[in-house]
Structure formats: C-alpha cells, structure tokens
Amino acid sequence: MDRALLEFWEGRWRSGHTPWDHGEPAPPFREFVERFGAPEGRLLLPGAGRGHDARFFAEEGAEVTALDIAPSAVKEAEAANAHPRTVYLVGDILALEDDLQGSFDWVAEHTCLCAMDPAFWEAYARSVRLALRPGGQFLGIFYIEPHDEEGPPHKIEPATIDILFAEGFRLVEAFRPAKAYDSRIGREEVRWYRREG
Numbered sequence: 240m241d242r243a244l245l246e247f248w249e250g251r252w253r254s255g256h257t258p259w260d261h262g263e264p265a266p267p268f269r270e271f272v273e274r275f276g277a278p279e280g281r282l283l284l285p286g287a288g289r290g291h292d293a294r295f296f297a298e299e300g301a302e303v304t305a306l307d308i309a310p311s312a313v314k315e316a317e318a319a320n321a322h323p324r325t326v327y328l329v330g331d332i333l334a335l336e337d338d339l340q341g342s343f344d345w346v347a348e349h350t351c352l353c354a355m356d357p358a359f360w361e362a363y364a365r366s367v368r369l370a371l372r373p374g375g376q377f378l379g380i381f382y383i384e385p386h387d388e389e390g391p392p393h394k395i396e397p398a399t400i401d402i403l404f405a406e407g408f409r410l411v412e413a414f415r416p417a418k419a420y421d422s423r424i425g426r427e428e429v430r431w432y433r434r435e436g
C-alpha cells in the first residue's frame with residue numbers, strides 16, 4: 240500500500256474535510272440503474288468513501304465489496320451504510336489482494352480514478368482489469384469538467400478514458416448524466432465498459 244496516498248486520504252477523513260461527500264448515492268448511478276437495470280452479482284467499489292454507493296448497489300441486489308485506502312472512511316461507512324450484502328474493506332485498489340482478483344462481475348467507481356494523480360491512472364486501469372472476471376463490466380463516473388483544473392479531482396478527457404481501457408475492454412455505453420449533484424451538473428460523464436480479454 241502506498242504510504243503517502245494512505246496518509247493523505249486518512250488525513251482528509253480524520254479531519255472531516257470530505258467536501259465530495261453529499262450524503263447520498265451518486266445520482267448518475269441511479270440514472271444508470273433506471274436506464275439499464277441494476278448490476279448483478281459481485282461488485283467491487285474502489286474508493287467507496289462513506290459507503291452511500293455501496294449501500295445503493297447492495298439494496299439493488301448486488302453483493303458489494305467496498306474498498307477504501309483510508310481506515311477512517313471504512314469505519315464511517317460501516318457505521319453509516321451497513322448492509323447485509325456489503326463488506327467494507329481497507330485496501331489499495333492499486334495493490335489488489337490476490338483473493339479479490341478475477342472474481343468480480345462489476346467494478347463501479349465514482350470519483351476514485353479522478354481523485355488520483357494521473358501518474359496512477361494506468362495502474363488503476365490494470366487493477367480494474369485484474370479485479371474483473373472475463374466478461375465482467377466496469378462502470379465509472381468521471382469528472383470531465385472539474386471546478387479547479389489542477390485537481391484533485393483531476394479532469395479527464397473521455398478519449399483518455401478510452402485509451403486507459405483500450406486493452407481488453409469494449410465500450411458499451413457513454414453518456415452525460417441528466418442526474419447529478421447540483422454542483423456537478425454537466426461536469427461528469429458515465430462510461431461503461433465490458434472486459435473481453
């Protein structure tokens with residue numbers, strides 16, 4: 240586990256400086272479920288934060304493994320969003336434990352990749368591929384127009400996401416969500432890929 244990353248994020252959670260947390264699941268995930276149906280099977284949620292999305296997918300029927308590098312985030316998620324179909328784990332998506340590899344039907348993420356320095360993005364995409372079983376699917380909500388160009392969250396171009404997930408993935412659908420937190424309207428893009436290789 241990357242020590243510097245762990246300390247940065249644990250510090251944010253301990254100090255209570257979590258402005259990204261809106262106290263509810265990401266509206267674009269709701270929109271996805273309304274349009275395409277709920278993800279089924281085992282779902283990995285990296286960068287799960289306080290667990291609102293984890294609980295949402297569990298309530299929709301998935302078996303959720305919610306991962307966060309910050310122990311304090313995991314503690315808060317367990318207190319705020321416990322669900323019989325959700326397990327909260329402390330872990331680094333960039334150093335995926337052996338027992339999590341190749342076993343997921345879905346990886347879903349919301350501002351996890353965009354929270355990372357771009358230097359980590361290729362490793363992140365490799366970890367997503369490693370987590371999924373063949374035929375598994377990746378659903379991400381990405382910040383394409385953040386308020387601060389420097390980040391975090393870091394701006395990412397849809398074309399860059401396609402490059403990151405070019406090897407072994409096929410794009411199923413991409414859309415600008417109509418549903419978003421007020422401060423993010425028009426700033427996000429949902430992209431959905433299927434692992435083929």
Ligand SMILES: C[S@@+](CC[C@H](N)C(=O)[O-])C[C@H]1O[C@@H](n2cnc3c(N)ncnc32)[C@H](O)[C@@H]1O
Pocket residue numbers: 244248249259260261285286287288289306307308309312330331332333349350351354355
């Ligand atoms: C911007 S927050 C988003 C949290 C949540 N997805 C949400 O939108 O409310 C990013 C989260 O990713 C976690 N995180 C950052 N790097 C990570 C890594 N390498 N592995 C797992 N979690 C990570 C942080 O601790 C933080 O909770």
